[in-house]
Amino acid sequence: MGISENLKKGTSELLILYLLRSEDMYGYQIAQELKVRSGEQFVMPEGSLYPTLYRLIEKGVISDRMEIVGKRLRKYYHLEPKGYDYLETITNEYEKISKGIQMVLSNIKAQEADK
Numbered sequence: 001m002g003i004s005e006n007l008k009k010g011t012s013e014l015l016i017l018y019l020l021r022s023e024d025m026y027g028y029q030i031a032q033e034l035k036v037r038s039g040e041q042f043v044m045p046e047g048s049l050y051p052t053l054y055r056l057i058e059k060g061v062i063s064d065r066m067e068i069v070g071k072r073l074r075k076y077y078h079l080e081p082k083g084y085d086y087l088e089t090i091t092n093e094y095e096k097i098s099k100g101i102q103m104v105l106s107n108i109k110a111q112e113a114d115k
Contacts, residue, residue, distance in 0.1 A: 008042060012052050014094055017087040020079040055071060061086045
């Protein structure tokens with residue numbers, strides 16, 4: 001697994017929950033929204049998406065329901081009240097870590113510029 005894939009894996013729960021804040025979505029819709037909203041930088045294959053969704057269900061932060069749409073049966077995912085709290089927690093953690101990473105990178109760039 002490449003560096004990019006590891007970074008995506010670490011943020012996938014955050015992004016999925018963020019999308020589900022506004023509306024219930026089915027799996028393919030989640031994958032497409034991630035792709036479109038990221039400018040095609042975050043493409044999540046089914047092999048990664050569904051295990052993440054199942055993990056979120058096990059944690060009790062999302063639920064799923066089956067719905068007939070036309071002639072198709074779709075599984076929609078819903079952000080539960082516990083999920084809003086979890087989303088806030090992981091968003092804060094992400095922002096703290098991201099800020100720390102930016103600080104390190106900025107310090108390295110400043111040191112390089114001083115040479």
